[in-house]
Amino acid sequence: MYRLFLALRYLRSRLVNLISVGGVMAGVAVLIVVVSIMDGFQERVRSTVRGSLSHIILTPTTSAADLPPFEQLDSLLRAQPHIEASSPQSNLPVFYEFETERVSAVGHDGMAWHQMEMIGVDWEKEAGVSELPNYILASYDAENPFWHPLVSQREKDTVLVSRTFAQNYLIGQYDRDGNLINRYGALKDENNVPLKGRELLEGCKRLIGTELRIWWGAVRRSDGGDRDIKTNSKNLIISGVYDALDAVDDNRRLYCSLPQLTRMGGFEHSYLQAKVRLDDYEHAKGVQKSLANLLEGRFFVETWEDKKRMFLQAVDSEKVLLIVVLSFIILLAGFVILATLTLTVVEKTRDIGIVAALGATKRGILSIFVWNGLLIGILGAILGLGLGYWFTENVDNVRAAIKSVTGRDVFPPNLYHFETIPTIWDWPSVISIMIGAVIVAFVAGLLPALRAARLDPVAALRHE
Amino acid sequence: MSDVTATPASSESDPEAGAPVILSAKGLTKSYKVGGTRLEVLRGVDIEVHEGEILAILGTSGCGKSTLLHVLGWLDSPDKGHIQFEGKDRGSIPGKERARLRNDVMGFVFQFYHLLPEFDALENTMMPAMIKHGPGAWRTQRRASRDRAKALLALVGLTERMEHKPRQLSGGERQRVAIARALMNEPRFLFCDEPTGNLDGKTAEDVRNLLWGLNEKQNQTMVIVTHDARLASQAHRVVRLKDGHIDEAGGAALVQEIDLD
Structure with missing residues (x-):
């Protein structure tokens, strides 16, 4: 029981953890928004292209x-x-x-x-x-x-x-x-x-x-x-x-x-x-x-995707590229978690010795810090979900706000020909983004946690 | 309070006489590498602890008292030698089980209190119970543990200070929280490492009275290491740690010296 209890307390008592949570949140939110917009864009483009091309095209031979x-x-x-x-x-x-x-x-x-x-x-x-x-x-x-x-x-x-x-x-x-x-x-x-x-x-x-x-x-x-x-x-x-x-x-x-x-x-x-x-x-x-x-x-048979393969691939690879680039935000948040938890372990060396003296196993000490990382990930993912959802729902208001501040329309209708920014809320994508963020936080927490578990309790007790 | 004093009190006279040996060590050695040289701290320590006794291990600072206590309390492992608890050898017990015994059977009181700074007095006291019970069992144990921790803090006179963090407590108060914490899981042994070493005269006396009271009321077995001959002199039995060996007679002689004063 103490594992989660200690992890929660360490999380709460350190302001720097909020930065990690914020980093995960930002990463998750941005990815959710981008995936929603790109999915919406892709779907709108597909339906537009399909609109004039139909599903299957037969060409006489x-x-x-x-x-x-x-x-x-x-x-x-x-x-x-x-x-x-x-x-x-x-x-x-x-x-x-x-x-x-x-x-x-x-x-x-x-x-x-x-x-x-x-x-x-x-x-x-x-x-x-x-x-x-x-x-x-x-x-x-x-x-x-x-x-x-x-x-x-x-x-x-x-x-x-x-x-x-x-x-x-x-x-x-x-x-x-x-x-x-x-x-x-x-x-x-x-x-x-x-x-x-x-x-x-x-x-x-x-x-x-x-x-x-x-x-x-x-x-x-x-x-x-x-x-x-x-x-x-x-x-x-x-x-x-x-x-x-x-x-x-x-x-x-x-x-x-x-x-x-x-x-x-x-x-x-x-x-x-x-x-x-x-x-x-x-x-x-x-x-x-x-x-x-x-x-x-007597006829050559093609689907409309065959006809527009290059174009659809371009849109798709644009989406993949954006996701890859933006995933680095979550990775970066992972490094922040790694750094802050490493500092926490150093700072808490004596506490680790104390809980070891009180009968905590090495596994128990490991899980205190793994939980710490996981909690940052879970909290960040949930907050990111909320922020991403809000942003996706209000994307046109945000666009208007950006336009009024910077004077620039980030989604000019004469270029894209969509009056509103298309979005699609796809739960499987959203869930996998969140799970990805939690996995990054878990891995980032694992290294400091292993370090904590390897500490010699007697030496840790003497640590000033 | 009833659960705290549940252990039957021992007879008034000579509590350790004829009492069974519950912890014994034979030929303990332990050395550290300091710089390039090997420092032999323990050079073959033989020691027995009887149920219900207060055993004082007297020694000058740096003679290896704390190391001996850590080895006896299974926090540290000896280079050579055997430690037996109720007939079971330390070496034959896996690490996970050793941690459980440390949690359940042994209580530690340190010179520098070693409380967790983020937690208040009550939470610090409850910590051994939290470590003992998994999340499932904790749900049923929480209330009982909380009540016991409150009773223990009352016993050490800190009812008013339960929600204070360690930094809001004085040295004596912190040591009393540490004692309450050590008693949380009703340990068979209490290992005290210079329990009064960091406290002023009056506070040191209070803490001593508290510990001795525990022995009298609950027959609590205690091993106290100290360099304070006055404190040691009040134990049931005193041994002296010198040059890495236990000197039974040396301890008794020193105590006699003080008694004559």
Whole structure:
């Protein structure tokens, strides 16, 4: 009984132990916060990326003649277990042409190109496989954001643009009445600040119906079968604005209807990809395998993680790196525990002799100081849990507080495109951080404890 | 108080006569390395302790009294020789069991009190009981131990001082706490190392009276080492430690000398 009793008293009577407790607390709290934010960030990024990519992507490997009509493929796919929906898609690299004062690859006549990808989708099927329909900010026709009345009037084609693209690249855009929208870019105010809320929606409405010019190469085959690429350009009518919260990809993606893209690109295949949505992404690997067997090499089968492997790995390794670096705080706290307990043992040498004389075993003396270290670890871990929880729950308030003090936003929304800092409270991670801290404290306490247990009680009694 | 004085009192006359030997040592030697030279402190000590007696070991400072006491009390091990407690040899008892015997059977009173500074008088007194009982047993023993510690502190006259830390107590008070602590687990022996050596005349007398009272009332066996011939002279038996040997006659002669004064 005396072991815990002495350990508690030594802990309480030494202020320096509070520093150790504080160190463990800080380490545990910081790790918990960082893991929560990184988990949240990772999940948000995954859902964003997955949003436009769907779970499994099939790419045909056959000639256009052998390509099954999509309806046929769709019914085949949906007969498979775990598959909920599928949707066709085609992609076409395009150049968006815009005015600039700078010299560019296009020449020095005041125009420049921005390389983009035009994605053709079947709007009715798209909702089944991706989040894109949920990302529509504004459109002329809520049912079909690719439709605009000018299409039928002037035989034009339409395009769905992203908010980020509009803000960064739609410079010198004129509205339908011929007025310049904003010389810094659409969907921004006079001070070059992105619009928000109601103003953003108003801005989108003003943008819809305006035109943007794109260039692309369409493949043509001569009668002899030789391939030739013909350059085309066309003004497209903006029929809607979306915001997929992906700063990088949104800048490069334009959407249009699949038949329009097939026509523009001169594709022989009626679709270049089939996107598949599963009931649960957990089954992706199994479905991937069974689909590869089922389709007998006519399609290349990938999961969205295969497509985005590098990116996901980058996010993941960033998280691991942060955890490794921040674990050093706990390790440092371990060294503080080691130092203070070593001092305590030296200082308490005579007491150790006394309890030995009173009948304490070597094991008993060992456990006094092991308990001392453990108590520091346990106390620090519990306080760190509390602090970490509070910080995670109030992370946006903390962010606001930091901004008001330093004038710097630690999580700028125009960079990450999340209005709030995403967090996920994952108990297994939190518990393992706490257990890790307690283990560090235990090991740090063990060395001084062994030293105490090895003391000769008679010599210790004489110690002044 | 009843539990403190539970041990039956001995007969008034000559308590050690015919009483069984409960601790005996034969041929104890012990040496230390000091600097480069080996210092032989004990050179073959033979000694017996009878139940219920007060045995004084008299000797000048630095003659090895404390070492002898530590060896007899199993705090330290002899280089050679045997110590037997109730017929059991020290060498045949494993370390863990030795620690238990030290806790349960032996009580120590040191010249410098050796109280734990972070704990108050009551907690210091209870410490041997805490060491004796594991966390499970402590739950049932706590109240009884507390009551016994309070009774012991009352016995040594410190009822008012129970919640004082050692630094708030005088030398005499600290020594009385140390005595109460030594008695906590009802030890068979009390080993006292210069129990009055650090105290002034009046306080020393109080502590002496306390110890002798314990012997009279509870038949407490005591081994006292001291350089104070006056204190030694009041023991039932006095031996003298000189040149690493026990000199029975020397002790008696010295005592006679003092009695003549």
